[in-house]
Amino acid sequence: MPIVRNKPNSCHWADREIGVPGRAESPKRVAVADGVGKTAIVRMDGPIYDLGMTIEQSGSAQAPSATKVLSLVNLCKRYGQTVAVDGVSFEVRRNEIVGLLGPNGAGKTTIINMILGILEPTAGTIHIEGLDIATQRGQALERTNFTAVYAPLPGNLTVYQNLRFFGLLYGVRNLAGRIDEVLEQFDIARFRHTKCGVLSSGEQTRVGLAKAMLNQPHLLLLDEPTASLDPASARDIRAKICAFAGQEGVGVLWTSHNMVEVEKVCDRVLFLSHGKILLEGDPKTLPREYGKETLEDLFITVANEPLTLGGNGA
Amino acid sequence: MRHLSRIAAILLRQFYLIRGSPPRLLPIFVWAGVDIVLWGFITRFLNEVTPSGLNFIPMLLGAVLLWDFFTRVMHGVTTTFLEDVWSRNFLNLFATPLSISEYLGGLVISSIVTSAIGLVVMFILASVIFGLSYFTYGLLLLPFLLVLFLSGIALGVLACGIVLRYGPAAEWFVWPIPAVLSPFAAVFYPLSVLPPWMRYFSHALPPSYVFESMRAILAGGPASGINLLGGSGLALLYILLASWYFTRVYRHAIRTGLIARYSAETAS
Numbered sequence: 001m002p003i004v005r006n007k008p009n010s011c012h013w014a015d016r017e018i019g020v021p022g023r024a025e026s027p028k029r030v031a032v033a034d035g036v037g038k039t040a041i042v043r044m045d046g047p048i049y050d051l052g053m054t055i056e057q058s059g060s061a062q063a064p065s066a067t068k069v070l071s072l073v074n075l076c077k078r079y080g081q082t083v084a085v086d087g088v089s090f091e092v093r094r095n096e097i098v099g100l101l102g103p104n105g106a107g108k109t110t111i112i113n114m115i116l117g118i119l120e121p122t123a124g125t126i127h128i129e130g131l132d133i134a135t136q137r138g139q140a141l142e143r144t145n146f147t148a149v150y151a152p153l154p155g156n157l158t159v160y161q162n163l164r165f166f167g168l169l170y171g172v173r174n175l176a177g178r179i180d181e182v183l184e185q186f187d188i189a190r191f192r193h194t195k196c197g198v199l200s201s202g203e204q205t206r207v208g209l210a211k212a213m214l215n216q217p218h219l220l221l222l223d224e225p226t227a228s229l230d231p232a233s234a235r236d237i238r239a240k241i242c243a244f245a246g247q248e249g250v251g252v253l254w255t256s257h258n259m260v261e262v263e264k265v266c267d268r269v270l271f272l273s274h275g276k277i278l279l280e281g282d283p284k285t286l287p288r289e290y291g292k293e294t295l296e297d298l299f300i301t302v303a304n305e306p307l308t309l310g311g312n313g314a
Numbered sequence: 315m316r317h318l319s320r321i322a323a324i325l326l327r328q329f330y331l332i333r334g335s336p337p338r339l340l341p342i343f344v345w346a347g348v349d350i351v352l353w354g355f356i357t358r359f360l361n362e363v364t365p366s367g368l369n370f371i372p373m374l375l376g377a378v379l380l381w382d383f384f385t386r387v388m389h390g391v392t393t394t395f396l397e398d399v400w401s402r403n404f405l406n407l408f409a410t411p412l413s414i415s416e417y418l419g420g421l422v423i424s425s426i427v428t429s430a431i432g433l434v435v436m437f438i439l440a441s442v443i444f445g446l447s448y449f450t451y452g453l454l455l456l457p458f459l460l461v462l463f464l465s466g467i468a469l470g471v472l473a474c475g476i477v478l479r480y481g482p483a484a485e486w487f488v489w490p491i492p493a494v495l496s497p498f499a500a501v502f503y504p505l506s507v508l509p510p511w512m513r514y515f516s517h518a519l520p521p522s523y524v525f526e527s528m529r530a531i532l533a534g535g536p537a538s539g540i541n542l543l544g545g546s547g548l549a550l551l552y553i554l555l556a557s558w559y560f561t562r563v564y565r566h567a568i569r570t571g572l573i574a575r576y577s578a579e580t581a582s
Contacts, residue, residue: 113571118404154397156401165323168319169407
């Protein structure tokens, strides 16, 4: 049973990972809906159990903050009369990769910009490891990093200079050693003294990812990280990101228009349309639950006919 | 410690850019040097053709040196900021833990380094080629430089705020600001020759106190310590106001989304 969120602000979900954390298999979760009385649901790869207890009784209505890397509550962004993000709430837990999906203009990048503190929400809160981005911005961003196709590193600096510059900004310890590590990790050591501006777009993507992992963030935001990579490089990069995300404590928010990729890497996906989260669930099972063959078919339905997804899964 | 690391990052980035780029390295001292040579010969010529016996070298060449220093300080701040505009780096930069005070601190220290290099070059050229003696101004040269430095910082931060607010094209509005201010700052002539309405503006400009004091010394009279103190206070006030303006513009850019789509020049 997928989680349908066609009513803005009607419910907020707090999922708690159970079992052994790790990326070897999709984590099993306890999903709890607040504000709906006695509806507490345990979802364990198929069967759904109504526990018949109130949220207060369950004692797990609020996932322990220790398991949350990112928590968004009722996030809104309006530009005049235009609503870009409308009451979005979700969480990203440790060792979890969450896919943020949706058509162009759905609000994905707006949400990422708000998490990064470069766009102020009209309403709502953002916490990174319990730190409020509005009031504890510096501390919150020290444990965050990102890469996006639309934010290449300065082309007039070499790869090493860029990594040194951003390493200092993020306060990376043993910076020289860490730079060597990420250069090796992303196979860009040979470009160490090459200006970023002359690298191919694929190479620039690798440099961007190296910068994104330089400070070993606990929250990693990836906005179409493999958009400009050939299939072989994309697979390699995906493996590297997954390996990084497998480290203890790392949560990843990943946007992509490549549904095959999303299905492979994401533990959970959120479908965004017109600034609202319409669907949430496991990318491997969600299409079938809505009578679709593939995640791409579901994506196209979300993009073109979001109202047809108003009810429960097919 | 983290604060220093972030300020050092801004300095290091500027060092990397200047080190590998003659178009960035040369303007630090070449234009100042050209100004000194040009005005040095003009003052020599004036000394030869003017029967009054007035020595134009400390008056005009000294004024050019001090005004160029003020301009270099301002440009030192703005060019460091503009590097982020030119490389479209705002999104990467402001998504880091860097605070506005750390960023402005980095811009100011970067300007101290580059303007000091320009000042040394001007000092050497003016004294070796044209015989400008700094002993003419005595120890007051230090407060002169301090007031001009503070004023340059204030104007530089204000200019950065203007570019951040109105987009990359506002850069062309920023470069001529020193030239626009120079008539009011009374760099080459006493305030008394200005019409009253211009003098009101002059009194609001800290550099005008420096140049008035400089001329008073060269005329054999005492410089007004109170005036210099007032100029310093005014310059400090302007730094606070400029920093407030920059912070306000930054917050506006964060609220409207301008930081994330800066090349659009406006968030609407």
